Amino acid sequence: xxxxxxxxxxxxxxxxxxxxxxxxxxxxxxxxxxxxxxxxxxxxxxxxxxxxxxxxxxxxxxxxxxxxxxxxxxxxxxxxxxxxxxxxxxxxxxxxxxxxxxxxxxxxxxxxxxxxxxxxxxxxxxxxxxxxxxxxxxxxxxxxxxxxxxxxxxxxxxxxxxxxxxxxxxxxxxxxxxxxxxxxxxxxxxxxxxxxxxxxxxxxxxxxxxxxxxxxxxxxxxxxxxxxxxxxxxxxxxxxxxxxxxxxxxxxxxxxxxxxxxxxxxxxxxxxxxxxxxxxxxxxxxxxxxxxxxxxxxxxxxxxxxxxxxxxxxxxxxxxxxxxxxxxxxxxxxxxxxxxxxxxxxxxxxxxxxxxxxxxxxxxxxxxxxxxxxxxxxxxxxxxxxxxxxxxxxxxxxxxxxxxxxxxxxxxxxx
Numbered sequence: 001x002x003x004x005x006x007x008x009x010x011x012x013x014x015x016x017x018x019x020x021x022x023x024x025x026x027x028x029x030x031x032x033x034x035x036x037x038x039x040x041x042x043x044x045x046x047x048x049x050x051x052x053x054x055x056x057x058x059x060x061x062x063x064x065x066x067x068x069x070x071x072x073x074x075x076x077x078x079x080x081x082x083x084x085x086x087x088x089x090x091x092x093x094x095x096x097x098x099x100x101x102x103x104x105x106x107x108x109x110x111x112x113x114x115x116x117x118x119x120x121x122x123x124x125x126x127x128x129x130x131x132x133x134x135x136x137x138x139x140x141x142x143x144x145x146x147x148x149x150x151x152x153x154x155x156x157x158x159x160x161x162x163x164x165x166x167x168x169x170x171x172x173x174x175x176x177x178x179x180x181x182x183x184x185x186x187x188x189x190x191x192x193x194x195x196x197x198x199x200x201x202x203x204x205x206x207x208x209x210x211x212x213x214x215x216x217x218x219x220x221x222x223x224x225x226x227x228x229x230x231x232x233x234x235x236x237x238x239x240x241x242x243x244x245x246x247x248x249x250x251x252x253x254x255x256x257x258x259x260x261x262x263x264x265x266x267x268x269x270x271x272x273x274x275x276x277x278x279x280x281x282x283x284x285x286x287x288x289x290x291x292x293x294x295x296x297x298x299x300x301x302x303x304x305x306x307x308x309x310x311x312x313x314x315x316x317x318x319x320x321x322x323x324x325x326x327x328x329x330x331x332x333x334x335x336x337x338x339x340x341x342x343x344x345x346x347x348x349x350x351x352x353x354x355x356x357x358x359x360x361x362x363x364x365x366x367x368x369x370x371x372x373x374x375x376x377x378x379x380x381x382x383x384x385x386x387x388x389x390x391x392x393x394x395x396x397x398x399x400x401x402x403x404x405x406x407x408x409x410x411x412x413x414x415x
Contacts, residue, residue: 001062002069002119004126008054010047014040016058019067020110021264028113029146031106032287033093035264038255039072042093042102045251050097052076055089059111059122069119071109075134080367086135089127094140100245105171105331105348108142108149120151124159128356135363137353140168141332144347153351162354162364169332172342176321176328183321191340195314202311205303206274213315216269222260225269226253229281232271232297242295252283259285272312280308282316290327291320310337317341 007013017036024030032038047054052074059069072092079085088095093104111119127137142149144167156163177183184192203210216225230243243249259267268284268291279302283295293316298309317328330338332348354364 002122003060003062004122005058005060006126006130007056007058010040010043010054013043013054013056013072016067016070020070023067023070023110023112026112027110028116029106029108029143029148030110030288031108031143032265032285032292033104033106034072034108034110035287037258037264038104039092041251041254041258042104043074044254045247046096046100047074049247050076056092057123057126059119059126068112068115069110069122071123080363081370083370084363084366086363086367087133089134089137091139091141095138100247102248102251103332105141105169106143107140108146109152111148111151113147116147116151117155120148120155121158123152124155124161127353128159131355131357131360135355135357135360137351137355139351140348142349142351144349149349149351156351156353160356164350164352166350166352167347168350169348170334171329171331171346171348172334172338172344173327173329173346174317174341174343176317176326178321180318180321183317186343194340198307198310199314201305202308205306209275211279211308211311211315212273213312213319214271214273216260216267219260222256222267222269225271225281226256228271228278229269229283229295229297232278232281232299233295234297235300236297241297256283268316270312270316272308272315274308280312282312284316286320286325289325290329291316291325292329293331307337310341313337313341 007016014036017040020036024035027034043054046052053076055073055075057069057071057073058067059071060066061068073089074092075087075089076095077085078088091107093102093107096102109119109123127134139152153163153165174183175186177186184195187195214221214225216222230241230249233241233243256267256269259265260269264287266286268286269282270284271278271281273279277299279299281297282293285292285294293313296309296312298312302308313328320328328341330342334345354360
């Protein structure tokens with residue numbers, strides 16, 4: 001038996017941190033973005049914006065009182081197509097404005113690995129008990145193939161909820177064997193040649209001293225590395241890139257500080273210098289024997305064919321192999337350089353469920369009418385012309401790279 005409880009206050013959620021951390025060691029699909037460090041920092045940065053209210057669901061064993069599940073959510077008012085007002089439940093660390101978006105990949109629920117189906121049903125029961133208080137549930141950025149995702153979808157459908165499941169992103173990754181040479185040999189001939197040529201061209205340009213890789217291990221090095229990352233990222237994307245957002249930067253200052261101290265995961269902030277000048281930087285996170293690539297920057301003014309952004313990834317992968325790490329995950333965005341280095345991909349899934357309440361069904365009916373009308377407009381020539389004109393205006397005023405699920409907000413370029 002499981003007992004559920006809704007947490008509406010930050011202090012109560014923070015007080016859960018030690019139990020939460022212990023649960024992650026027993027959970028079916030733990031991820032760095034599900035640690036107390038990441039999610040509490042996100043709530044401190046974004047929780048008071050746009051009318052958000054905490055709505056985290058805890059699940060405890062009714063006999064032992066042990067925390068066996070946590071679904072970190074919030075509730076807020078939203079609109080479909082600026083026309084249909086609704087009350088939305090969504091996962092913490094999702095739903096930010098585009099200019100501030102953190103891009104937390106692999107979100108979801110934390111369930112003890114041997115009780116996933118039971119806890120998915122208990123989550124569904126708790127949602128149904130409050131069905132009149134919300135209209136839709138949106139769970140973004142969850143890992144395709146995760147037993148937690150599949151169990152939640154099955155439980156929602158079994159309870160009679162209308163459920164949409166969609167692929168919202170793609171995360172390339174590469175498996176790391178026991179040695180660098182083994183990894184090279186795992187590539188096909190074309191990609192192996194690309195890696196060797198990239199390293200050769202860089203080392204020729206760098207000269208006899210070569211490139212020097214630095215890592216932020218002390219507070220002073222963290223300050224230096226963070227400044228290098230922001231500067232090089234800004235050069236790559238103009239006007240500061242994602243770091244121009246104060247709320248984005250504030251969130252990552254806290255997370256970097258805590259991960260550097262070993263609070264929940266390990267920070268692997270690296271920068272590469274040539275003749276004393278920084279030419280590339282990587283913001284990686286190490287968790288559960290994996291490296292997760294989060295953010296990067298690189299110098300633009302280099303000779304054609306010199307790829308410092310890719311080189312620093314290759315150096316980071318060499319370090320990871322030497323340290324016994326067995327996977328390097330590039331996270332969302334299947335850009336060409338990631339595909340060159342990856343051995344596979346994982347999809348990101350969004351689950352959307354409609355409340356079975358009378359109001360929830362009414363909101364869903366209104367949403368479908370709006371979507372249908374919008375589709376009808378797009379089919380007409382005048383509607384297509386209006387959409388093209390809007391896109392051109394946005395492009396002229398944009399200082400950020402194109403936004404899409406294959407190139408997500410918060411660019412992670414490394415070429």
